[in-house]
Amino acid sequence: MSAFLTSSLMHNIFGGLAQGVVYSLVALSLVIVWQSTHVLNFAQGAMAMFATYIGMTEIDRGIGYWWCVIISVAVGMIVGGLTERVLIRPLYGKPEINPIVVMVGFLGVLEALSAAIWTSSTRNIAEPFSQIFYHANGNLVYLSPFIIFQIILAICIMLLVAALFRFTRLGLQLRASALAPEVSRLLGIRVSRMLTIGWMLSAGVGAIAAVIQASGSFGLFPTNMDGIFVAGFIAAAVGGLESPIGAVAGGLLIGLAEQFILAYWSPNVAPLGGIIILVVALMIRPQGLFTKHAGRRV
Amino acid sequence: MDWWRSFFRQESTHSRLIGVTALAALTLAITFVLPPVANSELAGGAAIAIVILGLSWLIGWSGQISLGNSGFMAVGAYAAGIWAHHHNTTPLVFTLALAIVAGGLSGLIIAIPSTRLRGPYLAGLTLAFAAAVTPIAQNFTSVTGGEGGIFLNSLVTPSWFGHLFSGANAVINANAQWTADLAVVVAAVSFFFMANLFHSRTGRAMRLVRDNDVAAELMGVDLLRTRSSAFMIAAAYAGLGGALYSLLEASVRPETFPLTLSITLLTLMVLGGIGTLSGAVIGGIIYSFSADLVAHVNSLTGVNPTSNLGANMQGIIFGVLLILTMMFAPRGLVSLRTPIQKLFRILRPRRQTPDLGELH
Numbered sequence: 001m002s003a004f005l006t007s008s009l010m011h012n013i014f015g016g017l018a019q020g021v022v023y024s025l026v027a028l029s030l031v032i033v034w035q036s037t038h039v040l041n042f043a044q045g046a047m048a049m050f051a052t053y054i055g056m057t058e059i060d061r062g063i064g065y066w067w068c069v070i071i072s073v074a075v076g077m078i079v080g081g082l083t084e085r086v087l088i089r090p091l092y093g094k095p096e097i098n099p100i101v102v103m104v105g106f107l108g109v110l111e112a113l114s115a116a117i118w119t120s121s122t123r124n125i126a127e128p129f130s131q132i133f134y135h136a137n138g139n140l141v142y143l144s145p146f147i148i149f150q151i152i153l154a155i156c157i158m159l160l161v162a163a164l165f166r167f168t169r170l171g172l173q174l175r176a177s178a179l180a181p182e183v184s185r186l187l188g189i190r191v192s193r194m195l196t197i198g199w200m201l202s203a204g205v206g207a208i209a210a211v212i213q214a215s216g217s218f219g220l221f222p223t224n225m226d227g228i229f230v231a232g233f234i235a236a237a238v239g240g241l242e243s244p245i246g247a248v249a250g251g252l253l254i255g256l257a258e259q260f261i262l263a264y265w266s267p268n269v270a271p272l273g274g275i276i277i278l279v280v281a282l283m284i285r286p287q288g289l290f291t292k293h294a295g296r297r298v
Numbered sequence: 299m300d301w302w303r304s305f306f307r308q309e310s311t312h313s314r315l316i317g318v319t320a321l322a323a324l325t326l327a328i329t330f331v332l333p334p335v336a337n338s339e340l341a342g343g344a345a346i347a348i349v350i351l352g353l354s355w356l357i358g359w360s361g362q363i364s365l366g367n368s369g370f371m372a373v374g375a376y377a378a379g380i381w382a383h384h385h386n387t388t389p390l391v392f393t394l395a396l397a398i399v400a401g402g403l404s405g406l407i408i409a410i411p412s413t414r415l416r417g418p419y420l421a422g423l424t425l426a427f428a429a430a431v432t433p434i435a436q437n438f439t440s441v442t443g444g445e446g447g448i449f450l451n452s453l454v455t456p457s458w459f460g461h462l463f464s465g466a467n468a469v470i471n472a473n474a475q476w477t478a479d480l481a482v483v484v485a486a487v488s489f490f491f492m493a494n495l496f497h498s499r500t501g502r503a504m505r506l507v508r509d510n511d512v513a514a515e516l517m518g519v520d521l522l523r524t525r526s527s528a529f530m531i532a533a534a535y536a537g538l539g540g541a542l543y544s545l546l547e548a549s550v551r552p553e554t555f556p557l558t559l560s561i562t563l564l565t566l567m568v569l570g571g572i573g574t575l576s577g578a579v580i581g582g583i584i585y586s587f588s589a590d591l592v593a594h595v596n597s598l599t600g601v602n603p604t605s606n607l608g609a610n611m612q613g614i615i616f617g618v619l620l621i622l623t624m625m626f627a628p629r630g631l632v633s634l635r636t637p638i639q640k641l642f643r644i645l646r647p648r649r650q651t652p653d654l655g656e657l658h
Contacts, residue, residue: 040422096416097363101568104564105565105624107561108613113614116607233425233426241418271429279423282423
């Protein structure tokens with residue numbers, strides 16, 4: 001058993017899963033926004049990064065790690081709600097290019113503003129669990145308490161989101177307003193409030209992803225979510241943007257694929273790994289691997 | 299005012315040729331009075347204007363969005379740079395043609411999966427492409443020179459041009475102005491081609507595909523070919539602009555083409571006006587003097603330019619401008635009518651004709 005755990009195969013699987021859950025969370029947050037307002041939020045990563053900066057720098061004032069996580073998520077949700085109200089709401093019914101451009105602009109503002117406030121140098125955040133790898137019979141296992149924590153936290157968040165959509169009254173209202181806004185409005189659901197709540201939820205999930213990413217060995221810097229966002233988008237697109245399960249599966253797939261390309265092929269082509277998967281997946285099923293209904297709105 | 303209007307509507311190849319030549323001649327004349335620093339900035343702006351024009355064509359005329367134009371720029375720049383590094387006696391025209399071909403090919407490769415995608419998927423795929431290009435350039439050190447990039451010989455100012463200058467800084471002045479004039483001429487040629495493309499059969503087909511692809515298909519337009527050719531042309535323009543920019547800088551480096559460059563390009567294009575020649579010119583001008591503009595804002599607001607805020611002022615200003623323009627004037631600065639134009643409207647009411655070039 002221990003020989004198996006220390007094998008290079010398991011090493012890559014653990015590494016891939018650890019990065020994959022972060023991609024899954026970002027993909028999940030993109031899917032929530034896409035379902036509620038049909039906007040692909042290009043500022044998702046930057047919004048999460050911004051919230052993480054505000055929350056996690058509170059550690060400097062001696063506030064505990066977990067309180068900082070809660071502050072980050074709360075700030076993320078407020079930013080998400082405000083973004084929907086102020087930037088996205090005036091653009092409903094406009095060509096789909098308009099919200100994309102506005103969110104790209106918002107991404108630029110957030111990254112420049114963060115660099116202005118907190119400088120662009122990397123800030124390490126004291127992780128809540130050790131990053132030292134376990135050993136089995138003197139050999140390294142690519143698992144540390146922190147990696148286990150990050151995988152478990154991500155799974156908990158995914159389950160929470162799933163439970164919210166599946167079992168609560170709010171979740172039902174959210175799903176109804178995404179599926180049939182007109183009918184939902186007639187049935188007394190405040191659809192516009194649901195759209196805001198959808199954005200808040202999405203931004204909260206995104207903030208968790210950014211907190212995990214920033215607590216790890218890469219640290220926190222204004223562009224630290226750029227690559228994560230691109231991978232998360234690829235994951236969501238591979239899954240089809242409509243399916244939360246597809247997004248999570250897509251994230252794990254991208255994480256594992258990157259790790260395996262890095263290990264067994266060449267680190268030079270690793271940046272292309274995601275894009276190759278995306279192109280292949282979209283050639284096979286342009287509507288995404290996990291969507292049930294084909295066809296698009298004309 | 300009729301000649302004025304028909305001139306600016308570019309109704310014939312003739313008027314387009316005259317219009318572009320006049321604008322280029324005016325710019326060339328201005329380079330004689332600008333200081334060398336401003337001329338260098340102008341040269342960069344002319345190169346960027348070419349890229350903006352390609353992006354404007356893609357988004358405004360074919361309705362496909364690309365966030366990957368910094369990637370296409372890098373492809374063109376590296377193709378030209380690697381060639382020029384090994385064969386430094388090649389005429390500039392040939393090197394630039396190579397960049398156009400390389401950019402166009404990379405556009406075609408991205409276009410094949412892209413033409414089946416719409417809006418957000420397409421934007422994301424092109425973003426992923428742009429994000430992948432820089433790390434690849436950094437990794438393949440033997441070909442691309444890695445982090446440090448490739449250094450090139452600076453452009454040679456011909457001796458007849460140098461003879462026009464005298465005085466203490468004759469060489470510096472001549473070099474700066476030669477690069478500016480060169481960039482302006484290349485930009486003018488690309489603008490002329492694009493002006494004709496706007497009004498060609500392909501341009502009309504492109505607009506129809508953008509507005510109603512089902513109708514276009516019924517009328518016999520090949521959707522796949524039209525969409526992918528739009529992508530290829532935009533990428534070729536980006537390749538040309540990127541190569542020209544790098545040749546002016548005399549180096550090709552990965553950090554010239556960060557992901558944020560795509561955002562800057564999009565901002566400049568939206569600011570100027572989507573799908574118009576004058577919009578690309580305005581975008582290029584804003585790019586040329588953006589550093590001065592930012593310095594001016596810094597001094598107006600009393601921000602120390604070396605502080606964190608001062609160093610990131612450009613990103614903040616560009617982002618805010620992009621958001622505000624898209625929300626309040628989505629057709630850009632060209633759509634804002636000056637008081638004088640309004641006056642002419644009141645004096646001579648005209649029949650409203652539908653403008654097909656309008657972004658809906």
